[in-house]
Amino acid sequence: MLATGAWAPSAMAQASPSPSMTRGATAAPTAGCMVSFGQAIVDYGSFTAGQLSLDGNQRYQLEPRVVPLTVNCPTARPIALRLNAAPGHQGAAKFAGSGALHVTLSHVRIDGDETRVINPDALHGAQPRIALRPGDIVMLENGRAGRSLTAQIALNPEVSDADIRVADQTEWSATLQLELVDR
Known part of the structure; x- marks a missing residue:
């Protein structure tokens, strides 16, 4: 998944193009499972400081964005996902020069039933929504197994004052990968 945005100083502001979205993008299968996102590219278009x-x-x-996530496996299995991304401000994924992309997983369902998720390396227990940092692994509570997982990924990007103090158009981006892992 790629999140992008273009920053233009007021003098160069232009109409925002329609967002570029690729539907049904998929990641490589793991043990016969397929991980897919409702859109692989989240494009914020062009904007100025006055719009932030x-x-x-x-x-x-x-503006926060929500991307649907689906994991389908041929047989029931424990499902664990790792967030792969460059680390940025305060442990969030890196976005822009010194910005951050906060990632939250929520509305998790396994085989149609609501479930909670847990980060086995964190102190808190299972939760209905969980913030992810680069390298974090999340799994279903109690090692629950299933064939089909659906969830929502909330993306909340932020940039610093230094990121917007540029003389011409600048592109910001972050690349995220949710990897299905054995746990």
């Missing part, structure tokens, strides 16, 4: 929200930490927030 500044929070109390002097970080500019881009």
Whole structure:
């Protein structure tokens, strides 16, 4: 999955192109399983500083996006996923020069039933939604197995003041991979 955005100073602002979205993108199968995203590219288009929200930490927030995730396996198996991404600000995935892309997994269902997920390396127990950092592994509570998992991935990008202090158009991006792993 790729999240992109283009920053243009006010003098170069242009109309935002229609978002580029690739439907049904899939990752390579693992043990016969297929991992797919509702869209492989999340494109924020072009914008100026006036279109961004500044929070109390002097970080500019881009509009959150939600991407559906599906994992289908030929037979029931325990499902665990690892987030592969370059680390960025405060442990989130790297976005732009010194920005961050916060990733949250929620609305997890296994074979049609709601379930909770757990990060075995974290202190908290199973939760209905979980924030993911690069390298984190999440699995279904109690090692639950299934053939079909559906979930939502929330993407919340932010950029620093330094990221928007540029003289011309700049492209920001982050590449994320959710890898099905044996656990």
